[in-house]
Amino acid sequence: MKRRQFVGGVGVGSLLGASGALGLMTGCASTGGGNGPKVVVVGGGFGGATAAKYVRMWSDYGIQVTLVEPNASFISCPISNLVIGGVKTMSDITTSYDALTKVYGVQLVRDRVAQIDAEKRVVKLAGGSDLPYDRLILSPGVDFMYEMLPGMAAAGAQDNVLHAWKAGPQTVALRKQLEAMPDGGVYALAIPPAPYRCPPGPYERACQVANYFSKNKPKSKVLILDGNDDVTSKGPLFKKAWADRYKGIVEYRGKHFLADVDAATNTLKFEFNDPVKADVLNVIPSMRAGDIAVKTGLATANKRWCDVDFLTFESKAAKNIHVIGDSIQIAPMMPKSGHMANQHGKTCAAAVVALLTGKEVNKNPIYNNTCYSFVSEEDVVHVASVHAYDAAKQTMMPVAGSGGVSKAANELEGRFALAWARGIWADTLL
Numbered sequence: 071m072k073r074r075q076f077v078g079g080v081g082v083g084s085l086l087g088a089s090g091a092l093g094l095m096t097g098c099a100s101t102g103g104g105n106g107p108k109v110v111v112v113g114g115g116f117g118g119a120t121a122a123k124y125v126r127m128w129s130d131y132g133i134q135v136t137l138v139e140p141n142a143s144f145i146s147c148p149i150s151n152l153v154i155g156g157v158k159t160m161s162d163i164t165t166s167y168d169a170l171t172k173v174y175g176v177q178l179v180r181d182r183v184a185q186i187d188a189e190k191r192v193v194k195l196a197g198g199s200d201l202p203y204d205r206l207i208l209s210p211g212v213d214f215m216y217e218m219l220p221g222m223a224a225a226g227a228q229d230n231v232l233h234a235w236k237a238g239p240q241t242v243a244l245r246k247q248l249e250a251m252p253d254g255g256v257y258a259l260a261i262p263p264a265p266y267r268c269p270p271g272p273y274e275r276a277c278q279v280a281n282y283f284s285k286n287k288p289k290s291k292v293l294i295l296d297g298n299d300d301v302t303s304k305g306p307l308f309k310k311a312w313a314d315r316y317k318g319i320v321e322y323r324g325k326h327f328l329a330d331v332d333a334a335t336n337t338l339k340f341e342f343n344d345p346v347k348a349d350v351l352n353v354i355p356s357m358r359a360g361d362i363a364v365k366t367g368l369a370t371a372n373k374r375w376c377d378v379d380f381l382t383f384e385s386k387a388a389k390n391i392h393v394i395g396d397s398i399q400i401a402p403m404m405p406k407s408g409h410m411a412n413q414h415g416k417t418c419a420a421a422v423v424a425l426l427t428g429k430e431v432n433k434n435p436i437y438n439n440t441c442y443s444f445v446s447e448e449d450v451v452h453v454a455s456v457h458a459y460d461a462a463k464q465t466m467m468p469v470a471g472s473g474g475v476s477k478a479a480n481e482l483e484g485r486f487a488l489a490w491a492r493g494i495w496a497d498t499l500l
């Protein structure tokens with residue numbers, strides 16, 4: 071199969087130059103060479119890795135794809151709350167980029183994009199080199215608006231008060247803080263106002279920490295301090311879990327807009343409510359598009375999110391630059407999720423291949439999303455939706471009557487959730 075793909079790649083000689091084919095066949099991950107169109111993808115998360123893989127596949131391996139990503143391997147935010155709760159490990163949520171390079175011929179550059187010159191169509195890497203492109207796909211995820219929490223600029227504050235909202239070292243560090251907390255302590259979770267990455271994610275985290283406490287530190291408390299008026303996703307299902315399973319452990323307080331953090335005294339300060347001191351603070355700050363998108367002037371919606379054309383994901387601010395994943399200004403009812411970023415990645419890949427090969431862009435994209443949340447080790451709830459392009463509104467709209475929410479948490483959904491995770495990781499990376 072791989073052999074046929076390589077031969078096929080060489081066969082579309084109009085797209086792939088000789089040195090591009092050689093680069094692939096020798097497994098060379100160099101960043102130059104070849105006469106075919108060049109696509110550079112920034113960010114090897116759910117959106118970017120999917121786009122890189124599918125541009126290669128759907129161009130019949132004719133378009134050269136270079137993926138720039140600083141991390142050595144992909145670490146999934148989905149299921150990372152279970153690592154914090156102690157029922158999964160980091161290796162359970164880590165996947166190598168090897169298949170992208172070896173099976174699909176994506177050229178992987180382990181670096182960070184420092185600057186984008188949209189006029190010259192060149193990205194500049196932090197390591198110093200330049201990568202030219204015909205089309206650029208940006209999927210840098212989110213970055214945090216720490217300027218809204220002045221105390222977090224104090225020395226060491228961001229090392230002690232963790233977000234753990236990008237899976238990686240902070241996931242491990244937060245787990246260690248929970249393990250070190252004495253029984254009878256308080257874990258306080260501050261949630262930012264929507265929109266933020268993964269609407270149900272904070273409430274799932276509260277369940278996972280409560281599950282850990284219920285078995286290991288039963289005198290301890292989970293205090294949820296929500297910047298939103300009420301639970302933003304699957305509210306009745308989460309509230310039922312807190313009342314039935316974690317009674318006396320979880321306390322939920324809505325309308326708690328975080329104004330600052332005093333890391334020295336482990337204190338959260340709110341705009342209208344009394345300050346809260348806790349043993350472990352977990353602050354999820356407000357978010358915006360990844361820094362590189364903001365810096366390039368692509369964050370046209372409230373200077374936070376990137377407006378895109380939903381048929382191609384081309385930025386409304388810069389030609390030949392496509393933005394996908396959490397960085398975009400969402401369409402109505404569209405969550406910022408890994409599943410959604412994967413769907414953006416495929417829709418964008420198909421459009422980029424069409425644009426670079428003189429074909430027509432699909433005018434009727436349709437895609438789906440499912441977000442599973444573990445309320446215990448096994449029991450899960452989900453919310454699902456289907457989104458279709460509305461030509462009159464020029465955006466993606468939820469399809470009436472599609473999707474829905476679980477009736478109740480159960481173990482069968484737990485099996486589906488783990489199968490979903492394996493499936494989305496495979497579709498993105500394998």
Ligand SMILES: Cc1cc2nc3c(=O)[nH]c(=O)nc-3n(C[C@H](O)[C@H](O)[C@H](O)COP(=O)(O)OP(=O)(O)OC[C@H]3O[C@@H](n4cnc5c(N)ncnc54)[C@H](O)[C@@H]3O)c2cc1C
Nearest residue numbers: 113115116117147148182183211268395396407408409411
């Ligand atoms: C706790 C938690 C649980 C979640 N659970 C779910 C779930 O169950 N289901 C679900 O669908 N979603 C879930 N999500 C949401 C999901 O993780 C995100 O929506 C998804 O990761 C977004 O994909 P992305 O490609 O936009 O960003 P990411 O996956 O974050 O990828 C961005 C990548 O860009 C790289 N990058 C950033 N800047 C640069 C630069 N300048 N140069 C090069 N590379 C750069 C980063 O290193 C990163 O690898 C969860 C999130 C969290 C935090």
